[in-house]
Amino acid sequence: MEMRRFLQQFALFALACGLLYPLVVVAFSIFLPLPYVKNVKHPLGGNGHMHTRLLELKGHGPVDVLFLGSSHTYRGFDPRIWEQRGYSSFNLGSSSQSPVQTELLVKECLDQLQPRLVVYEVYGVLGNLDGVESALDLIANRKVDLACLEMVLRVGNMLAFNSMIYGATRQLLGVDRNFNELRSIPPDLYIPGGYVEHDESATDTSTTARTSAGGPKAFQWHAFQRTLALFKERGILAVLVEAPTTRNFHQELHATPSEVDQWFRAQPNFLDMNGVTGLADSTHFYDRHHLRQQGVILFNNALIDSLAGRDLLPSPHVDARRTNLGRSIMHRMLVNVR
C-alpha cells in the first residue's frame, strides 16, 4: 500500500513538473532580462545571418551545388565565385553546425534545392561537437516543429531544451514575425546565396583549436552517416572538404588525430584544402581559422579546379560570363586579389 501511494504521488509530482516546467521557463524568460536566465538563449539572427539565410532558402530554386558545414562554410564558400565558374549554389552553413543540425537542414531542403553536388565541410572534431550552439541558432531562426524537437532531444542539453520552449512560445505569440535582420552587421555582410563576407579590417588571433583524440559522440556520428546515406540514396555526389585554416591552427587541430579525422582521410571523396591553395596566414585570414575575401577567392577557385581535376563536378549549366552581375563580381575579385 505504501509503495503504491509513493508511486502514485511520485507520478503525480512528475506530471505536475512536466506541465508546469514550461510555464516557469516562459515566465522567467519573459519577466527577467534574458542574461539572468542562464539556460535560455534566443540568438535571433545569430552570428551567421541564419535568419536571413533561411528566409532566402524558402523561395530558392534548384542549385548545382549545396554547401554544408560550420562557420568555415558560410564564411568560406562564396556562391558568386561558383556562379562565375558556371555553377549555381546555395550556402547552408551555420555557426558550429554539427551533424544533427546538418541532417535536419538537409532533410528539409533537399527536395527543394535538388543539388547535384554537396560540398560538406568537415574537420576532426565534427563528431565530438555537443551541437548546442547550432541548435540554439536553428531554434531562434527557424520554426520550432517536431523536427526541431527531435534535434533537441538528440542533443540532450537543458539549454537547448529550455530555449526551444521559449522559442516555441515566441513563435506561438508571433513575437519574431516582424524581425528584419540587417544584411550588413559590421564586420559581416550577408551575400545572397547564404554567404557571409567578412570586413577585412578586424583580426582575432585568440581562438584555439578544439581537439579530441577520442571517438565521436554516437548521436552525431549516426546523424552524419544518415546524412551521407541520404545523399547516396538520392544519387547526389557528396564531397567532404576540410577548409583551410592557418598553419598553427591546423597543426593544433591535428596534433592528436581523432578517429573521425582518420575516417575522413580514408574516404576517396575527401579533400583537405590546407596547404594546397597558396594561402598565407597573415594576408588571407582574419583570424586563426576564417578566411578573408582574398583568401576565399583563392580557396574557392582552387577547390573548383581540384574537383574538376578529379572529375567530381557536374557539368555547369549557368553561363556566368553572360551575366552583368557575374562580370562585375569577377572584376572586383580580381582587383582584390591583385
Place this chain on the structure above:
Amino acid sequence: MLFNSIDFVVFLPIVFILYWWVGGNDLRRRNLILLIASYVFYGWWDPRFLVLIAFSTLLDYFVGVRLGSTSDARSRKYLLWTSLAVNLGLLGYFKYSNFFLESFVDAFSLFGQPFSIERLNIILPVGISFYTFQTLSYSIDVYRNKLQPTKDPVAFATYVSFFPQLVAGPIERAEKLLPQFASLRTFRYDMAVDGARQMLWGLFKKMVIADNCAFEVDRIFGQYHTLGGATLLLGSVLFAFQIYCDFSGYSDIAIGCARLFGFQLMKNFAFPYFSRDIAEFWRRWHISLSTWFRDYLYVPLGGSRGGTAMKVRNTFIIFIVSGFWHGANWTFLAWGALNAFFFLPLLLSGRNRTHLGTVAHGRWLPGANELVRMLFTFFLTCVAWVFFRARDMDQALGYLRGMFTGSYTEISAPTMQSLPYLLVFFLLLEWAGREHEHALERTGNRWPRLFRWSLHIGIVSLIGLFMATGETPFIYFQF
C-alpha cells in the same frame, strides 16, 4: 556513474523496481540485487576498478571471519595488521606514490643533487579513500570485539560497495550499516518521500550552486595574480560555497537514495557555515570522516587527555592526516595544519565545546554576537579553503598575499548575473532548515500540498534553468 547524469536517471528506477519487486521478501536476493547494482554503478567508470574493491572486500571478509574464530591475541594482531597493511598499502600506492616520488626528488634537489624521475602512470580508482576507510572500520571494530564478524559474504560485499555512498561517502561504520543488511527492510512511505526530497536538495546544491560557483572560481583562481583583493576574497567565498554544495550535495543525494531502499545512512554535514567557531565547524563538516579519525586515530593516540604538549601533538596529527587523506599535495597538508592552528586556541582554553546546539535555536534570526561569530568563522574557513583549492603552495601563498594586500576598491563581478540571487535563495532555505536533517526536511512540510509542491517544483525548475550543462564530476571523487 555520476548522480547528476542521464545514466543514473535510468539506473536508479531499474534498481528500485528490481529491489522491491524482484527482490520480494528474500533478504539474500535483495542484497544480491544491491551488490550487482553497486558493481555496475562502480564499474561504469572503469571495470578494472572492480578487481580492487573485490580484493579489498574478500580480504576483510576473511580477516573478519578469522578474527571471529580465534582468541589468540598474537594471531588477532597479525590479522588486523594484515588488513591495515594491505588496505593502506593499496591506498598509498594508488594515491600517494607520485607524491612521495616527487617529494623525494625535491628533497635531494635541495641538497644539490638534482635528478628527475618519471611520474608513475597510475590511475586513481574513484572513491578508494572512502571504501578503504569503511572496510578498515569493520576490521578494527571486529578486532576490538565491538562487532561480531559477519558470515554472510554477500551482505559484507554489499556493505563495502553500497552504491549510494560508495564513491564519496558518508563513510559508514560497520556497526551501524552492516546490521541493516542483515534484516529485511520494509518500504516506508515517509522515509522514501523524505529521501526523494533530500535528493532533490542535493541535486540543487550540486548542479546549481556548486557547478556555477566552480565556473567563477576557476576564472578567479586562474588569473589571481591580475585581480584585486576584493575579487580574490570573492573567489575564496565562492569556493567555500562550491566545495560545500558539491560535497554535501553528494551526501544528500547518497543519503536520500539509500532511504529509497530502506537504509539509514549517517548525517555527513550539519549546516557547517552556520558555526560560531572552528570547533563547531569541524563537528558539522564531513562528520563521517571527522568521527572516523576521532575514533580510530585521535582517541587511540590519547585524545585530549594528558598534558598540553600531547593535546597539541594529537590535534596536529589528526588535522594533518585529515588533510593528507584529501590529496597527495602539500596544499592539503597546509590546509590541515592551518585548521589545527585555528582549532588549538579553543582546545587549549577549554572552549572547544562551547557551541553544541544549533545557532539561534527556536528563533528566526541570529543575535548580533552570533552573526559576527558566524561570519568570522566563515572567513577563517575561506582562508583555509584557498590552500585546498590552490594548484600548489606558490599559488596558495600568492593568492592569499593578493587577498590581504590587493585593492578593495574594485571587484570583478561574477559573469553569471543570477548567481548572487541563487546563493541568497540557497542560504535562506539552509537557514530555515538548519535544525533538521536536511534543508527540505521540514521546510514547507506543514504547508498545504499546493504550496509544498510549488516549492519543490520551483526547485526542479531552478535546476533546469540554472544548472551547468556540461559534465561536472563531484570534487570529492578525486579523494
